[in-house]
Amino acid sequence: MRPRDLLLTFWRATYPSVRWLVGGVFLLGLVVAIVVRLLWPGAKGGHIALLAFEAGVAYLWAFLMPAGLLLARDARQLRIPRLEVVAAAAVGLAALATIGIGAALGRATLGETSAAALTALVLAAGFAFSLLPGPVAMLIGLLPAASDAARRVLPVPTLDDPRSTIWWAVAAAGFGVICAIRWHGLVRLEASQAGRSSAMVMRMRGKNATGHWDGSGAGIRIVDRRRPGWLQPETNLRHIGPAHPVGSLRVALGRGFVPQTLRGLCRRGLTMAGPMLVFIVAMVLIRATRxxxxxxxxxxxxxxxxxxxxxxxxxxxxxxxxxxxxxxxxxxxxxxxxxxxxxxxxxxxxxxxxxxxxxxxxxxxxxxxxxxxxxxxxxxxxxxxxxxxxxxxxxxxxxxxxxxxxxxxxxxxxxxxxxxxxxxxxxxxxxxxxxxxxxxxxxxxxxxxxxxxxxxxxxxxxxxxxxxxxxxxxxxxxxxxxxxxxxxxxxxxxxx
Amino acid sequence: MNAQLAPAAVDTTSPLSVAGLRHSYPDGEVLRGVDLALAPGSVLGLIGRNGAGKSTLIRAMLGLLEPAAGEARVFGQPALRMDDQAKARLAYVPQQPEALGWLTATQLLDYVGRFYPGWDARFAGKTLERWKIPPNKLLAKLSPGERQRVDLIRALASQPELLVLDEPAAALDPVARRELLREVALRAGESGTTVLFSTHIVSDLERIASDIAFLHEGKLLLHCAADDTKERFARLWLPAAMSAAAPAAALSRRRHEDGSLSLVVERDERGQWPEASRLTGARVDALGLEDLFVEVAE
Incomplete structure (x- = not known):
């Protein structure tokens, strides 16, 4: 198979809305990086350009590339020859291409090797985000803050420090191993267990289609079905009926409209406050370790x-x-x-x-x-x-x-x-x-x-x-x- | 043979009727001038292949879709402007029972039951138990068959005078399917409930339908009593040499490789098969309901 066809695998394996949204975000990052690089020469412009590009890379690898995993799973389930290998090869080639672009963009500021290592880390972390269970995946989002906090107590180098390269390369390799292990397990997961899988990409996936995983809220019904019982809304049917058309319609509209019991409201508040608490703890750590x-x-x-x-x-x-x-x-x-x-x-x-x-x-x-x-x-x-x-x-x-x-x-x-x-x-x-x-x-x-x-x-x-x-x-x-x-x-x- | 007639006026005495119904989606016309009226107390089986337009027809009949042309009436009222009294007399189970997945079965029945004056809560509770539906599990977490059964309980517990079921047996196992058919037959027989159900399972039709309507490519090809089909329709086979004598009016027409012709024909007003059937070499074969469906739909 030609490299072009391999790279197009993701394009063909996702819904148009998903590929345009995620592809658009990635391209936006790339365009911003190029424009900043052209208009703002020097180290600072170079750093901003690289960070804009890396943000696009993270989004691309968290929301579009996991289509490769879904394709490999389908290929295995449907006993389609070669397709599973093609999907894996497509992911590998896309990773190399992404790292190559990152290296080219960061050549003038960080140097090719450092920029390549940073891009590899970002794409591996983004990919791991989609393959890991939800709560663990959320922690990946806190890594930059954690790294900043760790810098106070550990010899973690800064962005400019040449020693960063080895840190990034080691971290990228670590995420790479996690991705490989998760890929191996998820591809082989029985269809009956897939619904119960806690991996982000499996939880958000459409029932019969590849590519509902785009972070845009598609496939909500599937999420409703797979959400654990304690996270489901507790509907309050007290003021429902012909005399209460507004309340009755809110029940029928679902999601945030549903009137909830006090217990349901408390649970909802807690699930919303949870991530905030994690953020507060992270910020306190950063400050306390200074x-x-x-x-x-x-x-x-x-x-x-x-x-x-x-x-x-x-x-x-x-x-x-x-x-x-x-x-x-x-x-x-x-x-x-x-x-x-x-x-x-x-x-x-x-x-x-x-x-x-x-x-x-x-x-x-x-x-x-x-x-x-x-x-x-x-x-x-x-x-x-x-x-x-x-x-x-x-x-x-x-x-x-x-x-x-x-x-x-x-x-x-x-x-x-x-x-x-x-x-x-x-x-x-x-x-x-x-x-x-x-x-x-x-x-x-x-x-x-x-x-x-x-x-x-x-x-x-x-x-x-x-x-x-x-x-x-x-x-x-x-x-x-x-x-x-x-x-x-x-x-x-x-x-x- | 509704499709061959000029568009009829809407039958205001029928619990459910449509006249001259047309509708299109961006990829083509789905309904091409459908006229249909259900007799009170009848069980009409609407049959047709996948994509024939059955669900669209049902939705238009119930005012859940605004057709491009034509009119639908429910208990004599325009379907799109039904009042609460008319709505309270009808129940509808859609093809995909996926509504309100955030409620449990008990909550759904409690919620819906508050709107129907004749709601039979005892029936709902007992049937839920008899059909072994987990009462406190979210509908979103039930299997498609279980959800379909919850929706059927919802429809039946409202004690409707008009019951409309869109492929109600699609997700049911044979036992549940038989129970459903028994329940529908019971309602029609004892309470005089008028039933419209769409399906492509011919054996279900044979079991309970009093009338059959055959929708094909957006047109109603036939609408008659279920018992009449065997007597009224047959396959006429004409050898190649006689194919020129084939009658113009036929439900379907298929030419074989050897030049011979197979047609599905209908008896005329005098109960006679078309003249071509009396030609030497011509053959008239009786058709079962399934054969008739396959012949016409192919």
């Missing part, structure tokens, strides 16, 4: 609390409307599942009553939370005496998220939802705008009226233009979705 540092706990809480609050606000403001709208979009994509039950369920009332209940069920939380965040943003801006434009950024972000939630939900409930690429574009622009606003929150002290960033009109004007353009687009989507929804004889008609 030589000669006197740890001020108040300072530590402040240093950790502010970014965490900002992160939480970011996730709530952006995540809640987007996830809600995507869930609705998923439910309305087929008339075979929940819509088949809801469409003939008596007691929900007239189509207009159902529409109103549906909008309350889907939009109440994203709207309320974003309104609260907008008020909080305004209060923070007033307390910090921020410039008018920075205040606007802090307040506009949650309002834009609110508008996005309404627009994308109405779009999902309307007749013809936006195509996937348009949805991606809108979500991407929204993420960028909200990210800038979150950073604004984090750098609040720099944005005071007499601060260094307060009077940067070009930057803020660009931000405002993007935000206004986005608001216009979202307004158009809202109007179009509302018209489509109103024209339907009843709201439980699937798309297409």
């Amino acid at each position: 030589p000669g540092a006197s740890v001020s706990w108040l300072g530590l809480i402040y240093a950790l609390g502010i970014p965490m609050l900002a992160g939480l606000a970011f996730m709530l403001a952006l995540g809640l409307p987007l996830v809600s709208a995507l869930t609705v979009r998923q439910r309305w994509s087929t008339s075979q599942r929940e819509l088949a039950v809801l469409g003939v369920l008596p007691g929900l009332g007239t189509p207009d009553r159902v529409r109103r209940a549906l909008l309350r069920a889907t939009l109440a939380r994203p709207v309320v939370i974003n309104l609260l965040l907008a008020v909080a943003g305004w209060i923070v801006a007033q307390r910090m005496n921020l410039s008018v434009i920075a205040t606007l950024a802090l307040v506009a972000a949650p309002l834009l998220c609110l508008l996005a939630g309404v627009a994308l939900t109405l779009d999902a409930l309307g007749r013809q939802p936006l195509p996937g690429w348009a949805l991606g574009l809108v979500s991407g622009a929204l993420t960028a705008v909200v990210l800038i606003s979150t950073i604004t929150g984090l750098l609040a002290s720099q944005l005071q009226q007499d601060g260094p960033w307060a009077g940067s009109p070009v930057l803020w004007s660009a931000y405002l233009v993007v935000a206004l353009a986005l608001a216009t687009v979202l307004g158009w989507i809202t109007a179009s979705g509302a018209r489509g929804m109103a024209r339907q004889p009843h709201p439980f008609l699937a798309h297409g």
Whole structure:
């Protein structure tokens, strides 16, 4: 088989949405690396370029290359000759190609060998992430912080240090061995045991198809099925029935909409707080192991609390409307599942009553939370005496998220939802705008009226233009979705 | 022979009827002018090959899909604008019973039961136990057969006057399939429930259907009483030399390598086979339901 065909194996073994998303992220990393390298000569530019490329490599190897494993498994299960070997060879060749690109990009800064070793480490860690059980895989994400912490007590070299090469090479080899062992085991795993496998790639995989593993939330039903019992939501059916159409619809919408019992809510809170606790422990370790540092706990809480609050606000403001709208979009994509039950369920009332209940069920939380965040943003801006434009950024972000939630939900409930690429574009622009606003929150002290960033009109004007353009687009989507929804004889008609 | 007639007006006395139904997906037309009405108390078996349009037809009949043309009515009301009273009289089991996987079987039945005035909670509980469905296991974690049975319990416990089942036996083992058919026959016989069920398992049709509708490539090729099919339809074989005399009206027409012709023909109003059947050398073979299905669908 020709090398070109081997490399195309991954392209052919994944869904178009997966390969475009993951391939796009990798290419973005590569393009950023090349542009930075060209525009910013010198060591610092070189490092940033290499890090941008390595981020793309990590994503590629965590979410696209595992398709090779799924292909090898299928080949073995279906007794297709040679294909298992082809899949393994494709992974090997892709690894060599990735390392080669990394070496070429890092030649001028780290040197070919060091850059190759770093790329090998990143790709092996990314690949191991998909092959390892969930909790272990999550720890891989903490490796950079752990390495930083270890530097205080162990002779771990820095990025510039030539001794890094051997560290990276050894770590890459270690991950390589882990990947080989996991590959060997997962390929041979019986079909009956595959569902219970804790490997990330197996848990997220579609039932009959290769390539649901893309980190984008596809294959949610499979995750629902394979999630252990203690992680499943505990539905509260207390206020359900014809007298409670909103609650009843929330049960039918599933996922985050489902009203839960107190115990279910506590469990959910704990699962969300878990990763945060790991982060806090890692940060405390970093600070505590700093030589000669006197740890001020108040300072530590402040240093950790502010970014965490900002992160939480970011996730709530952006995540809640987007996830809600995507869930609705998923439910309305087929008339075979929940819509088949809801469409003939008596007691929900007239189509207009159902529409109103549906909008309350889907939009109440994203709207309320974003309104609260907008008020909080305004209060923070007033307390910090921020410039008018920075205040606007802090307040506009949650309002834009609110508008996005309404627009994308109405779009999902309307007749013809936006195509996937348009949805991606809108979500991407929204993420960028909200990210800038979150950073604004984090750098609040720099944005005071007499601060260094307060009077940067070009930057803020660009931000405002993007935000206004986005608001216009979202307004158009809202109007179009509302018209489509109103024209339907009843709201439980699937798309297409 | 509905498909050969001009589009009929919708039958408002029928529990479930459609007229002139057309629908397309991006890859082509799925329904090409379907007229169909179920008689009250009848058990209509909708048969057709995979992709014939059975599920689309059922969804359009129940107002779960807006057809490109034509009209569907449920208990005389437009299917797309049914009120709660009409909905309370019908139950539907879709082909893929994958809805509400985050609930347990007990929770699903509790949830759905609150909406139906005639909900038989005792039947639901007892059948759940009799069919050995784990009551507190999430639906997402049940096998496809178990989920299909939970959905059937959901449908039957609402005591519907109209029961619509889209390939209800697809995921069931032979024992569960027989139990389901017995239950459906019982409902139709004792309570006068009108039943529409789609399938491609001919033996299921023979067991319980009072009427049969055959959907092929988006058209309803025949709709008649199940007992009539053997009497009404037959295979007419004509040798090559006589193939020119073949009747124009035939449900299917197949030419063999030797030039001879096989046609599925129907008796006329006087109960006679087409004239060509009386030619010397022509042969009329009786067709069982499965043979008829295969002849027409091939």
